[in-house]
């Protein structure tokens with residue numbers, strides 16, 4: 486981004502996250518401008534936009550933008566990210582779980598001078614985990630509790646015949662690693678993958694997932710032990726119009742974009 490020239494931002498996916506980011510860009514984010522968007526139904530997307538922004542298939546966004554915000558189903562990550570990374574540009578990735586099965590994107594970014602940014606998203610405290618990771622982290626444990634409708638339909642539940650629809654009390658539905666959860670819960674546990682990528686990796690981070698019929702919020706609790714600090718963190722996310730996605734997720738992306746062109750950046 487040159488001095489005085491705004492960062493041209495494309496938004497791929499106009500769901501709970503993408504549409505909120507579009508609204509913020511249109512309302513005015515210093516240093517950024519909305520350049521193009523993508524959606525599954527291009528015609529319907531045009532009708533939802535506040536002005537005539539170019540609406541294109543994901544593969545055609547790159548020439549119009551300096552950076553793309555990926556806010557689409559996880560399977561689309563490579564199609565959205567590869568053109569931008571090949572051109573040495575930036576990608577803000579929400580579907581963090583999909584990064585684990587698309588290592589080539591990180592190699593592409595390295596090779597071409599592009600950059601993948603995973604915002605804190607629906608989580609908390611990734612700055613502290615990043616700092617601790619500069620020393621030695623002994624363990625990272627995360628427990629996620631979600632209302633039933635925040636987990637319904639996850640492939641892991643279907644494949645293992647785990648019934649959560651009518652449960653009357655909290656049920657632990659998964660114990661394992663973020664790498665396993667990224668496959669079994671592709672639309673529900675991006676946060677655990679983001680935590681693992683900044684900390685001790687997707688195979689050493691310990692994760693439990695609970696379905697809790699009494700909850701109205703997605704609750705993530707994290708405990709980190711390291712040679713610099715031990716800390717615990719917890720966040721209770723109000724769901725957005727997509728029950729799987731916390732409202733704070735889009736706000737995290739907006740804060741991330743705001744920081745990119747800011748003269749003062751606070752927090753790592």
Ligand SMILES: NC(=O)C1=CN([C@@H]2O[C@H](COP(=O)(O)OP(=O)(O)OC[C@H]3O[C@@H](n4cnc5c(N)ncnc54)[C@H](OP(=O)(O)O)[C@@H]3O)[C@@H](O)[C@H]2O)C=CC1
Nearest residue numbers: 498499500501502524525556557579580606607672675730
């Ligand atoms: N990292 C984090 O902390 C978090 C990450 N996430 C992840 O972020 C991503 C976005 O979440 P969210 O906004 O809630 O998801 P939504 O399901 O609300 O929105 C996804 C959007 O992608 C669109 N889409 C589908 N197919 C295509 C296509 N071929 N081309 C372009 N767009 C398409 C959908 O269109 P249509 O509506 O027409 O189907 C929809 O608008 C998800 O992968 C989610 O798992 C979510 C929460 C937290």
Ligand SMILES: O=C([O-])CC(=O)C(=O)O
Nearest residue numbers: 607673675676703730731
């Ligand atoms: O992890 C995710 O993708 C979403 C999530 O838990 C939340 O929004 O709280």
